[in-house]
Amino acid sequence: xxxxxxxxxxxxxxxxxxxxxxxxxxxxxxxxxxxxxxxxxxxxxxxxxxxxxxxxxxxxxxxxxxxxxxxxxxxxxxxxxxxxxxxxxxxxxxxxxxxxxxxxxxxxxxxxxxxxxxxxxxxxxxxxxxxxxxxxxxxxxxxxxxxxxxxxxxxxxxxxxxxxxxxxxxxxxxxxxxxxxxxxxxxxxxxxxxxxxxxxxxxxxxxxxxxxxxxxxxxxxxxxxxxxxxxxx
Amino acid sequence: xxxxxxxxxxxxxxxxxxxxxxxxxxxxxxxxxxxxxxxxxxxxxxxxxxxxxxxxxxxxxxxxxxxxxxxxxxxxxxxxxxxxxxxxxxxxxxxxxxxxxxxxxxxxxxxxxxxxxxxxxxxxxxxxxxxxxxxxxxxxxxxxxxxxxxxxxxxxxxxxxxxxxxxxxxxxxxxxxxxxxxxxxxxxxxxxxxxxxxxxxxxxxxxxxxxxxxxxxxxxxxxxxxxxxxxxxxxxxxxxxxxxxxxxxxxxxxxxxxxxxxxxxxxxxxxxxxxxxxxxxxxxxxxxxxxxxxxxxxxxxxxxxxxxxxxxxxxxxxxxxxxx
Numbered sequence: 001x002x003x004x005x006x007x008x009x010x011x012x013x014x015x016x017x018x019x020x021x022x023x024x025x026x027x028x029x030x031x032x033x034x035x036x037x038x039x040x041x042x043x044x045x046x047x048x049x050x051x052x053x054x055x056x057x058x059x060x061x062x063x064x065x066x067x068x069x070x071x072x073x074x075x076x077x078x079x080x081x082x083x084x085x086x087x088x089x090x091x092x093x094x095x096x097x098x099x100x101x102x103x104x105x106x107x108x109x110x111x112x113x114x115x116x117x118x119x120x121x122x123x124x125x126x127x128x129x130x131x132x133x134x135x136x137x138x139x140x141x142x143x144x145x146x147x148x149x150x151x152x153x154x155x156x157x158x159x160x161x162x163x164x165x166x167x168x169x170x171x172x173x174x175x176x177x178x179x180x181x182x183x184x185x186x187x188x189x190x191x192x193x194x195x196x197x198x199x200x201x202x203x204x205x206x207x208x209x210x211x212x213x214x215x216x217x218x219x220x221x222x223x224x225x226x227x228x229x230x231x232x233x
Numbered sequence: 234x235x236x237x238x239x240x241x242x243x244x245x246x247x248x249x250x251x252x253x254x255x256x257x258x259x260x261x262x263x264x265x266x267x268x269x270x271x272x273x274x275x276x277x278x279x280x281x282x283x284x285x286x287x288x289x290x291x292x293x294x295x296x297x298x299x300x301x302x303x304x305x306x307x308x309x310x311x312x313x314x315x316x317x318x319x320x321x322x323x324x325x326x327x328x329x330x331x332x333x334x335x336x337x338x339x340x341x342x343x344x345x346x347x348x349x350x351x352x353x354x355x356x357x358x359x360x361x362x363x364x365x366x367x368x369x370x371x372x373x374x375x376x377x378x379x380x381x382x383x384x385x386x387x388x389x390x391x392x393x394x395x396x397x398x399x400x401x402x403x404x405x406x407x408x409x410x411x412x413x414x415x416x417x418x419x420x421x422x423x424x425x426x427x428x429x430x431x432x433x434x435x436x437x438x439x440x441x442x443x444x445x446x447x448x449x450x451x452x453x454x455x456x457x458x459x460x461x462x463x464x465x466x467x468x469x470x471x472x473x474x475x476x477x478x479x480x481x482x483x484x485x486x487x488x489x490x491x492x493x494x495x496x497x498x499x500x501x502x503x504x505x506x507x508x509x510x511x512x513x514x515x516x517x518x519x520x521x522x523x524x525x526x527x528x529x530x531x532x533x534x535x536x537x538x539x540x541x542x543x544x545x546x547x548x549x550x551x552x553x554x555x556x557x
Contacts, residue, residue, distance in 0.1 A: 003466065079313075080313075080501040080502055081501075081502060083313035083314060083315055083501045084313060084314030084315055084512050084513060085312075085313050085314045085498045085499065085500055085501045085507060085512055086313070086500065086501040086502055087500070087502055087503075089314070089511075089512070092513075094313075094315050095269075095298065095300050095315065173302075176298075176300025176301070176302070176310075176315075177277075177300065177301060178298045178299060178300050179283070179298075179299065181298055191277070191278070193438065194274060194278045194436050194437070194438045194439075195278045195280065195438065195457075195460060196438055196457075196460050196461040196464050196469055197464065197465070197466075198466065198469075199465075199466045
């Protein structure tokens with residue numbers, strides 16, 4: 001396995017001509033799609049968790065079903081919609097990074113919403129009556145609920161990012177794995193498996209994990225700082 | 234509360250920073266004209282196109298964007314208007330594409346299908362050779378069909394791609410009628426052969442590895458086999474060896490087809506006909522690609538491909554497709 005780690009080290013030093021393009025596209029796609037999906041999903045999840053309305057159970061069931069959307073099917077449907085013979089052909093998005101981001105948002109938003117809903121329901125149940133009693137405006141109430149759920153929301157975001165950076169089925173179809181344009185880490189890994197370069201594929205996987213580790217370290221530090229601040233208050 | 238604001242501000246700065254870094258890293262080179270090529274994964278996996286890319290960009294001023302998928306999806310991409318030109322190796326599917334009106338004859342060429350190079354399929358199997366393919370080969374007057382008959386007779390394990398790829402389309406036609414394979418539909422595999430005929434539904438690499446693990450026979454293109462055999466990390470298929478090769482019936486012909494911009498495109502969702510010219514196809518770019526791939530300088534490069542790595546050339550050039 002020594003050679004795998006050597007290759008990974010070389011990749012991390014940026015000495016591979018392809019890696020910079022692939023890594024750049026990957027980060028751009030993963031950061032943007034996870035931020036959009038998280039913003040949409042967490043608001044939807046918070047709204048469902050904090051409100052009582054008819055059909056709430058049905059909405060929750062639909063949401064949990066959508067959490068299991070098969071990526072390849074989403075990829076094929078978007079491929080048909082955005083092809084140059086599809087209804088959205090005027091946008092010219094086929095085999096482009098924006099379409100990959102759209103696919104990711106479709107896949108991740110229900111997951112972010114469902115996770116937010118289930119993880120904040122207990123917190124909301126406790127603090128909402130208090131907030132109502134304080135007669136705060138709905139916007140202030142929403143902001144304070146958001147603040148109370150910060151740990152849960154941070155883990156929802158991290159999970160969204162992890163999904164965005166590791167997905168392969170949908171981005172392969174709508175992106176087409178075009179070199180220097182839509183090739184990302186996961187599709188590059190799949191390609192190198194097909195060509196028999198296993199060590200290179202695993203090395204790319206190690207780089208992918210290193211990125212995830214870096215982001216989680218930053219998140220861990222943020223969480224630590226926030227908790228210390230919380231304890232002092 | 235102040236500290237919280239600071240924290241939120243810090244997070245925002247972090248997010249903006251990461252986005253900016255990502256944005257700058259993802260720069261797009263828009264100065265060059267682009268030809269959109271759709272090809273099968275096996276063409277892409279062979280590494281040929283990346284080997285040719287620098288010369289193509291230098292000599293034509295164009296760059297290419299290659300999307301790759303299985304044979305079916307690669308051709309579908311063109312009928313969906315997502316490619317200017319296709320590079321594939323499945324005669325039957327290509328002919329259907331031409332009959333559908335999706336291609337046209339470029340001036341200076343004889344037909345829509347420009348079959349400009351070929352390589353060979355090879356039958357590989359375990360060194361133990363339980364079906365005795367080596368003996369069949371040694372007998373004079375035998376063809377690869379006799380080898381397949383021997384595999385079927387001894388019920389030796391065989392790995393089939395099972396994915397309607399060019400390789401799969403070749404393989405099912407090589408079996409004797411008694412095996413009962415009538416088409417490339419995996420639903421029609423007779424129960425009687427299921428004990429030894431394994432339909433994987435995966436790419437060439439995965440099938441080769443499976444054949445190595447299960448001491449089975451497998452039909453493969455030579456380029457993929459050699460890349461697994463002479464990998465930089467060593468031999469991935471120590472037990473497999475080539476048992477049948479370089480036979481005219483084992484030819485694997487690659488063709489380039491330019492996409493007709495006036496093709497009868499239909500909406501990919503509703504199936505309704507689209508008005509002519511509503512689908513953008515860059516025929517100029519496609520023709521630049523076709524002419525370059527069949528030029529002398531590309532031919533010289535293709536003829537050299539594989540020599541350094543494997544000591545033999547992987548693609549043989551064909552001729553006779555141009556109008557004299």
